[in-house]
Amino acid sequence: EAGVTQSPTHLIKTRGQQATLRCSPISGHTSVYWYQQALGLGLQFLLWYDEGEERNRGNFPPRFSGRQFPNYSSELNVNALELEDSALYLCASSFGANYGYTFGSGTRLTVV
């Protein structure tokens, strides 16, 4: 069974540009979660998608957005990039509330 896959592995952007990060969940998982892991800050919850709908979002500005497609894959968009957006962005998927998350290996976004 394929795990959660994220692309690209690394992404370098300049300040003010837009970044698009992609995630494919495990087959059968309908929920996708996005987290930001900045250096020294642990995991900060960004977004939760389920059945194509945004169910919850963390304390991030609106320039962080995303969507979930009919095949349950997901995209995270970050507009007007700032230097402090540099972080590892982790995607996870799950089958339901009683289950843990399965994480992808992340996308390392560097804003220069």
Place this chain on the structure above:
Amino acid sequence: AQSVAQPEDQVNVAEGNPLTVKCTYSVSGNPYLFWYVQYPNRGLQFLLKYITGDNLVKGSYGFEAEFNKSQTSFHLKKPSALVSDSALYFCAVRDPNNNDMRFGAGTRLTVKP
């Protein structure tokens, strides 16, 4: 919203000694509790979970955790640490009412030979 606290940024133990990584939580209902481990430049790997039942939960790689409702704690333990256990450990709590999971800040475990 639910929250998790990991009071120690760093835990150092000698190989062969027991280890404990602490976690306390806050949630409105019955908690779903998890431990994850992260190796350098990797995503998180699931170690164990508590949903209901026995307060002592056994997980991967010889780790276990004890759920203590009165102290709202879910400490991770291992009887004999290995150098290969050195990694970043995250405790997480999930409120089944809103389904998303919140993580602690992480504890870096270093096991010295």
